[in-house]
Amino acid sequence: MKILVCISNVPDTTTKIRFTDDDTRFDTASVQWIINPWDELALTRALELKEGSGGSIEKVTVVNVGPKESEPTIRKALAIGADDAVRIDAEPLDAHVVAGELAGHIRNNPYDIVLCGIDSSDYNGSLVGGMLAELLDLPSVSSVSKLNIENDEITINREIDGGSEILSTETPFVAIVQKGIALEPRIPSMRGIMMARKKPLNVVEAAGAEPLTEFVRFELPPPKAACKMVDEENIRELVALLHNEAKVL
Amino acid sequence: MSVIVFVENWDGKFKKLSFELISYARQIADKSGSRVIALSIGTVEDDELHKLGNYGADKILKVEDERLNSLINKAYASVITQAAEKESSDTVLFSHNATGKALAPRVAVRLKAGAVTGVTEIPSSLDPFEVKKKVFTNKAFANVRVRSVKNVLTLFQNSVEIKETENNAEIEAFDAEIRDQDFKTRVLEVNKITGKVLLTDAEIVVSGGRGMKGPEKWQPLEDLAAELGAAIACSRPVSDEGWRPHEEHVGQTGKIIAPNLYFALGISGAIQHLGGVSSSKYIVAVNTDKDAPIFEAADYGIVGDVHKILPELTGEIKKMKDA
């Protein structure tokens, strides 16, 4: 079995968000880049599954659609433990481009399980996994919080409003993962970092998938009014404010 | 031309967000002079379906089939696409919840439609189609232009007002083609938590952080939630340490919520926490540290010990309600 983990290269979660060029572009100056948190958990789970598979999972590959600048993030995924990596050399202009490029690659290099995160913390599309599955005509399961393989049988937990479900699926399929898929993201070891330098990072030419959407202008939320402080000896006032002013009680 | 809305049901019932979707679709349809078609998949009584007309659905398509009793993405996407094609829909609308996120991308590919997820406003223009969405996990917005003829949208919860209209809706059974090969995934078991207010539905959320000091100290917070009919949430370290169940975790890596009122109790207000709650209409913070970042995001704040304040707060709310 082969597992593919699709990773997005995103600004660190503490990044102060700013825009340039008349608010038409995200300002990348002094931004630290990381593996999208969900994708990092997906990779962690893929590695756990491989290690527990007694050899039936041969390989965990990571793939990123992005320019050369995303290579440090891809190397980090190799350092965490992926066996090899693919970078499809295209600007990830929208989810349709990313999914289209991924689908093109997977058609020629089939995998049994494709893992994607539920959302990318930059543009919050929640689209790539589902689009990819549709382009490849594969089943997809979204909101996946657990993924297990026993004797090649797949069991999945899917979170639903107010509960969860257990599903089975045929392979190949696309799992779109969220909280629960792995407890903590794996951190690269010194040895992992050394080895990552020698692992293959194959750069593949883009197939030319077209964007269907365009981000024309960004805006920051309006500044918030100052917090009204209420004295701790005067809880009644807080309740009155919530009732009369905010009208939420 | 039409705007088609996929309306999910929960055990045969609709929720507030279903009506938000219809109200939103109505506003687009009024701008473009088209019709609102609601599409329901699964078993829902006609009385319940008819309610969708109160918010502006012109027609309600229903698809009932045993095999569609649980969500199978491929099969659902196929049915929704067939309905959108039959109704010549330019816009297909979903909620920005788990189901919407599972289906919207598949339907977008089938219809060759540009997809915009987490939209918060009525499109500012229909030609070219341009609409505002959330980006950077609640930290910014983007105006997105769709280049294709059709578009697929998911609507962020609690971002539009529900408007009632005259009800002229007709209900029509839609005989979609359902293919066996679309059922390669199967639901084996369903486990539901009962008797709790769901975080994603709640108007009021009461949330505790590490400042609550330990799992055995949650009773006063639960009392407040019970008094308010609120759902309970927590910060990530609280669920990581097993003080509270993981489904209560809110934030960037937990649930993203937008209630009318959010109580942050002993929560510092880390940027990743705020990502999940800053869309709340009002935030109340209680924290011993007057410099805690949560006060920058809050509307009302009290500097003090949660354990002293919680019982008093619950008491005062009770008094106000009794008065």
Ligand SMILES: Cc1cc2nc3c(=O)[nH]c(=O)nc-3n(C[C@H](O)[C@H](O)[C@H](O)COP(=O)(O)OP(=O)(O)OC[C@H]3O[C@@H](n4cnc5c(N)ncnc54)[C@H](O)[C@@H]3O)c2cc1C
């Ligand atoms: C990639 C990534 C993703 C993350 N995702 C999330 C997420 O989804 N959700 C999330 O919550 N966090 C997330 N975090 C963690 C986040 O950075 C913070 O560590 C976390 O939110 C802090 O939780 P807290 O506020 O409960 O605890 P703390 O930061 O420890 O704050 C506790 C607060 O309680 C106050 N306090 C202490 N005693 C009392 C008392 N008696 N009365 C009143 N106040 C008191 C303190 O002053 C302090 O402000 C993420 C982090 C990373 C790196």
